[in-house]
Amino acid sequence: MEGKTKLVAALERKAAELGFSAVGIAPADAAPETGRRLRAWLDSGAHGEMIWMEETAQRRGSPAALWPEVRSIVSLGMSYAPAGDPLALADRPDVGRISVYAQGADYHDVVKKGLKALARWLIEEAGKEGTTADLKVFVDTAPVMEKPLAEAAGIGWQGKHTNLVSRRDGSWLFLGAIYTTLELQPGQPHEVRCGRCSRCLDICPTAAFPAPFQLDARRCISYLTIEHKGPIPEEFRAALGNRIYGCDDCLAVCPWNRFADTARAHRAFLPRAELAAPSLADLLKLDDASFRNVFAGSPIKRIGRNRMVRNAAIAAGNSGLHELAEPLRKLVADEDETVAEAARWALARLGEPWLAP
Template structure:
């Protein structure tokens, strides 16, 4: 389909090449284009919601109709420009990440959240990209997104050919594994469409087998209510007792299914300083993070995705991890004494939810 009567096939080809080059200049690592037809993915979303697997993420239910059709979200949309941006910090080392998970005194924060809030980074660059396109082809209708609206991002990116959906439900590609963010520009310009890519998971079930809480209930099936990322971030209530031991020392998110994935041996380090870890979040101990006051939490997480969970959930998550450290046979008596002291002192200013988690940590430490 031509862009207009003024665009020849050669013009379209040149524009497509320019889009890829410009995306690279702006720090994006991949770009593909697709239409708005989501097919059976919309039906699968409805089934997932009907089973209640979204937990407390009511926004998923509220805007399910918009998720099913980008044209309802932004009327006039005919194409979706999908991009990826690698986030793995330069200093990241998967072997060291596994070792930190085995050290109960360490506080493990998901790798994607150790730097600046990706929402802001991608949104600003997508907006800049859209403005550049406007300068190139003239005024057109568009809207940019990055995990900020009811949009089936993974499905659109898969359909556009940026990768395939892994059995853990994340997008995978052969060039950089799964350690990238997704962004989209919904446009009213009929750009040429890219082709889907083949799946390459084969018979591998590593991500399913490694999940601490068995949240991946079957290939391509995720029960968010069991997922540590959901429990530590989206869940506003008490963490169910049945999952507290399995959380280990994970205090914000969980990377296990990505750390174990064979395709992530190709994971690319980001070239952007925005995603470099801040405040030592890649090496921090539980006691160090527990020592932060609410004011310190707000200040140190300014511009971070972590800030949005609030101080209460942050302390809730840390209390569970500290309880697991108290129950660990490899933690020294001296370290356990330090944890008990810190938890006891924290009780004085804790709200009801954090208090319950502190009590659990102290009472179930043997």
Template sequence: MAPSIETQLRQRAGDLGFCELRITGSTLPAETGHRLREAVGDGFHAGMEWLETTLDRRSSPDAMWEGARSCIMLAMSYTPEVDVMARLQDRSTGVISTYALGRDYHDVIKGRLKTLAGWLAAQTAQDVKVFVDTAPLMEKPLAHRAGLGWQGKHTNLVSREHGSWFFLGAILSAAELTYDEAEVDHCGSCTSCLDVCPTRAFPAPYRLDAGRCISYLTIEHKGHIEPEFREAMGNRIYGCDDCLAVCPWNKFAGAAREAKLAAREDLVSPPLADLAALDDQGFRTLFSGSPVKRIGRDRFVRNVMIAVGNSGDVNLIPCAEKLLDDASAEVRAMAIWALSRLLSQGRFAQLAAARRNGEPDQDVRREWDV
């Protein structure tokens, strides 16, 4: 007797580098959409307007595609080989989130999903669609219902077998497949992820205020970063892993299998001095094929300047001084803030007196008034 199509899917997914595959329906309960609306209503989506504009389609997969009958959720591990929290100690280097230390996961996973989805379409003669964090699809609630894991108190997915270190991909199919059982919550009384957050971004368990999250601030947020968050950012220059790294379930996470997702040595602990010197071409070259590339040089160097200000390293003063005339207002502003932290009070006052009135941007001028 031939193995079921679900069994064959799992076998093929494993051959393609996925560590888990589970199947659920194409609908989400109304409560899931209500929680998202509540978060948006509370302003927890911060500047991510696309969350608000796609609320209706995002509420359930069948609202986005009426023909969907089954949702296949897949996981690909990126368990780090480096000590995630230890990297925060060397303040003269920058910390890039673990998921972004290798190739862009969108590029790695999407091709594999298309291969698997193409096989499924041929076997079932039904339409398929693939998604990797690029459509109004609530992957984490779907993965929860499919049995891949559960949404922890930090709102990220947690697995008993893979901890927190894995990417999600989804295939929607018009075929009726056999569903797996949903996972249950295993967080218990643990609050490690909530307690470790540097900016107190969790107003309550299972609720995230994105506007306070370092991952949002360093990646999605455009413009100036408010002073209340800068010191807490430390040397995190792209994303934040703290709430993931402290999860006790990570002790069960197996090693990552996909070589393309392995950390690049030059990105594990890059010197802030080197990063501060990046122009647009240098930034594009360094982060070619990396998810970091999408935020652009100016936003990235803005983050680097905050890390420079938190470094306590006076040897980095020239790096900030060179950026006082940068074309980007956000970079200039954070260069001023960095110097306010590294220079003596008298030296900073002299510099402010010499340069403040020549600054064309009002928001940047305010940075001299400390």
């Protein structure tokens, strides 16, 4: 066991060198209630159009269901703690608000690169001890329940907003995992430290939390602006305000963020100037080519031009800015009916005719 402890200590140092601000280890059978809770959530329909959650539920329910040979989970977190207030643009109706996590480089690429480098190192170190190891690395898109595993590994806990909270990094962590056949010494699960605080629940503009530790994705602005493909239900449109990609409200108000040191944030996630406060007028003019150019290397590129322009049109309708009527009118007959409908709604909300006077 002593050798394993030295390996874990070396693993933590190497992870820090590679840009990870948090690392923990859990046994493969950690978080046994995950599968049951996932099934109950799916049965309630709260996942909305995220059909892949239903299709991968069995494999997602436990690490062994995905890979029977796994023995240990190395859970890792990479900080993207913002330097400024994520809610600062709430009173800027001329710009769109993009969630902090999407203002820099695509976290899928950055985290996976770090995970692969750490996995290669771990195989080499295990080999020095005469141990053969198999590993698999996962970031977000795989059927892995990163948050319960991170809690079991001691990185943090799932807060009342269902996201991971860290005592060192607040709510600003990208999570990844390395599954391995190695028997690594596990850490201790993290206890929940939300106490009586309900700030994350109280601030939600669309009441997406039916109860603490429960999320109805169908009401969540992040889901509506990113995952939802069709027209956004009218009951939520005003609440979107100028949010065009994601929502940081429940994360931004967490008191634990006061301990999040921006110096630990990975430099790849520093905001790009064109994504920090994009002009709604410019976003409304995007075609496919310009969308790909603006959002190259960003996770935003995954939603495509139509969803982004749909979101921008709704934000324009909420802005009260009549100068946005002109670019909106050009979208009334857009080839994508969802975009066209959003533009017509926005013009009606602004009290503007569809055709130029």
